[in-house]
Amino acid sequence: MKLPRFILGDNTDVPDSIFIIHTEFPRFIIDLKTDDIEWFENFDVENEEEFLEETNNLVKEASEFYDREVDRYQ
Template sequence: MKLPRFILGDNTDFKDSIFIIHTEFPRFIIDLKDDQIEWLEDVDVENEEEFTEETNTLIKEASEFYDREVQRYQAN
């Protein structure tokens, strides 16, 4: 099965939170309420600067995904 790169999720146990799940390596979940990241696997960081840059890019892409999804919901 091919999964989408990002998935939008919510849970009634976390009333104020909306989650974005990144399904590719490195897999993680972002809680948009407070921008906390939960890594779903161990990430071996050899170059911290490169990892930070990659993480920032992924967070930006996740945010753009969320904005796009909200626009699509509002358009329907």
């Protein structure tokens, strides 16, 4: 099965939060309410600046995915 790169999720235990799940490496979940990121990978960060830049890019892509999904519901 081919999973989509991003998945939108929610949970009734945390009703005010919406989650974006990134299914490709590096896998993570972002809580859009708090902007917390939970990584499913362990990293040995050799170049912290490069890691931060890539993280920022992925968060931006996740936010764009969310905006696109919300627009499609309206």
